[in-house]
Amino acid sequence: xxxxxxxxxxxxxxxxxxxxxxxxxxxxxxxxxxxxxxxxxxxxxxxxxxxxxxxxxxxxxxxxxxxxxxxxxxxxxxxxxxxxxxxxxxxxxxxxxxxxxxxxxxxxxxxxxxxxxxxxxxxxxxxxxxxxxxxxxxxxxxxxxxxxxxxxxxxxxxxxxxxxxxxxxxxxxxxxxxxxxxxxxxxxxxxxxxxxxxxx
Amino acid sequence: xxxxxxxxxxxxxxxxxxxxxxxxxxxxxxxxxxxxxxxxxxxxxxxxxxxxxxxxxxxxxxxxxxxxxxxxxxxxxxxxxxxxxxxxxxxxxxxxxxxxxxxxxxxxxxxxxxxxxxxxxxxxxxxxxxxxxxxxxxxxxxxxxxxxxxxxxxxxxxxxxxxxxxxxxxxxxxxxxxxxxxxxxxxxxxxxxxxxxxxx
Numbered sequence: 001x002x003x004x005x006x007x008x009x010x011x012x013x014x015x016x017x018x019x020x021x022x023x024x025x026x027x028x029x030x031x032x033x034x035x036x037x038x039x040x041x042x043x044x045x046x047x048x049x050x051x052x053x054x055x056x057x058x059x060x061x062x063x064x065x066x067x068x069x070x071x072x073x074x075x076x077x078x079x080x081x082x083x084x085x086x087x088x089x090x091x092x093x094x095x096x097x098x099x100x101x102x103x104x105x106x107x108x109x110x111x112x113x114x115x116x117x118x119x120x121x122x123x124x125x126x127x128x129x130x131x132x133x134x135x136x137x138x139x140x141x142x143x144x145x146x147x148x149x150x151x152x153x154x155x156x157x158x159x160x161x162x163x164x165x166x167x168x169x170x171x172x173x174x175x176x177x178x179x180x181x182x183x184x185x186x187x188x189x190x191x192x193x194x195x196x197x198x199x200x
Numbered sequence: 201x202x203x204x205x206x207x208x209x210x211x212x213x214x215x216x217x218x219x220x221x222x223x224x225x226x227x228x229x230x231x232x233x234x235x236x237x238x239x240x241x242x243x244x245x246x247x248x249x250x251x252x253x254x255x256x257x258x259x260x261x262x263x264x265x266x267x268x269x270x271x272x273x274x275x276x277x278x279x280x281x282x283x284x285x286x287x288x289x290x291x292x293x294x295x296x297x298x299x300x301x302x303x304x305x306x307x308x309x310x311x312x313x314x315x316x317x318x319x320x321x322x323x324x325x326x327x328x329x330x331x332x333x334x335x336x337x338x339x340x341x342x343x344x345x346x347x348x349x350x351x352x353x354x355x356x357x358x359x360x361x362x363x364x365x366x367x368x369x370x371x372x373x374x375x376x377x378x379x380x381x382x383x384x385x386x387x388x389x390x391x392x393x394x395x396x397x398x399x400x
Contacts, residue, residue: 012353012377012394013365014214026374153212155355157380157394159366161373165213173361174226177212180357183385190380190392194212194357 002065002123004142007152008135008166009189015163016135021076026158030189041087042080053186060152061086065129066122068093068115070138074108083107086132091122093138115141140167143175143196151177151194154186202265202323204342207352208335208366209389215363216335226358230389241287242280253386260352261286265329266322268293268315270338274308283307286332291322293338315341340367343375343396351377351394354386 008016009027017023034050038057047057064086071094079101084090090108097103097110104110109125111118119142122131133142142148153166167175177194184191208216209227217223234250238257247257264286271294279301284290290308297303297310304310309325311318319342322331333342342348353366367375377394384391 011374012214012351013367013370014212018374023374026376151212155392157377159370159373159375159377161367161370161375167213167359167361170213170359170361173359174211174218174223175359175361176226177357177359180385180390183383183390185380185383190383192355192390 002126002128002130003149004119004123004131004133004147005150005152006133006135006139006142006148006166007060007154008139009154009156010135010166011156011158011160011163013159013161014165015160016166017164018160019162021164023158023160023163026160027156030154030156030186033187033189040085041083042085045085050187052184053189053191056184056186056191063130064088064132065126066091067132067134068118068122068138068142069134070136071095071098072136073134074098079108089122089125091118091125093118093141116145116147119145119147135166136164137168140170143167144171146198148196149198150181151196153192153194155190155192156188202326202328202330203349204319204323204331204333204347205350205352206333206335206339206342206348206366207260207354208339209354209356210335210366211356211358211360211363213359213361214365215360216366217364218360219362223358223360223363226360227356230354230356230386233387233389240285241283242285245285249389250387252384253389253391256384256386256391263330264288264332265326266291267332267334268318268322268338268342269334270336271295271298272336273334274298279308289322289325291318291325293318293341316345316347319345319347335366336364337368340370343367344371346398348396349398350381351396353392353394355390355392356388 036054182193382393
């Protein structure tokens with residue numbers, strides 16, 4: 001059965017990017033904190049992590065069949081050069097299809113009618129695999145819609161002080177999770193997984 | 201050698217209390233999440249946790265020789281009824297000695313000349329043991345003064361959405377930590393310890 005999981009690399013104080021929407025040089029140090037290589041669909045991007053993180057990344061990649069991301073991230077990465085590093089189709093939640101991109105391709109589907117439609121579409125694309133949801137406002141929207149099953153956090157030992165939270169503009173707080181169902185100790189990162197308590 | 205450690209129970213999104221300065225019913229569920237009893241100096245307060253958390257609590261208590269807390273927490277708890285549950289002397293950082301309390305007793309010392317003086321005083325009281333520092337603005341002040349050695353987080357699977365951060369009004373961010381040097385999996389809580397990178 002397809003699970004929907006929100007995942008992000010997060011600072012110890014709860015931010016997935018700093019107040020100026022950066023901080024990535026601190027958050028993603030663990031992508032180069034070891035010597036076990038994990039290739040991505042982007043030939044210029046190979047992760048070199050601890051063995052524990054590499055195993056975790058491989059399992060996560062194997063489980064993931066599609067992603068749901070916001071337009072901001074799509075723009076910021078320039079559409080990942082045409083294909084997401086995880087080599088899966090990406091559903092982009094947006095108000096309008098960006099210039100120069102078809103509404104649908106093998107790599108990107110632009111959904112303009114809301115978060116539930118985007119998650120439905122991603123589930124169909126993922127088949128028996130899982131749907132990964134981008135942190136920030138998208139994660140909060142999916143949580144609020146009652147569609148989120150798991151939260152995966154790569155917890156990094158840095159304090160950013162301010163920034164974009166894992167669930168931005170979180171409504172209906174407090175939200176209780178269950179777990180961690182999984183704890184993997186990497187180098188410069190702790191991988192944690194939680195289950196969302198689903199109402200009714 | 202005496203270490204100075206900031207410690208707190210923290211939500212997954214980085215808060216030690218919610219926006220109305222409460223949320224404790226979610227944060228401190230783990231104090232009753234198991235059946236191994238840990239007594240405190242307060243006869244009405246016995247923790248019942250998993251065996252792993254009980255061991256962690258006992259070690260933490262044995263290591264701690266004095267505490268530094270802010271006036272807000274002192275007032276909120278009514279001076280813990282006269283003695284802190286950890287049964288150690290508490291240095292209260294304040295602008296003025298509260299009515300009805302002597303400036304110094306075995307249980308409380310009120311320090312009115314700043315954070316460095318408070319930490320010095322707590323170190324003297326702690327002897328060979330460690331000094332625990334309250335989360336929030338006090339932790340941030342101690343960090344900023346370059347006096348913090350460790351950060352201990354009891355990470356709880358709840359999203360509070362807003363509130364008092366572990367390091368409130370954090371200056372000089374980003375701050376990189378090392379570790380976790382310790383990961384203990386309890387029930388409804390993950391105990392994490394980090395080292396502060398000291399400049400110079």
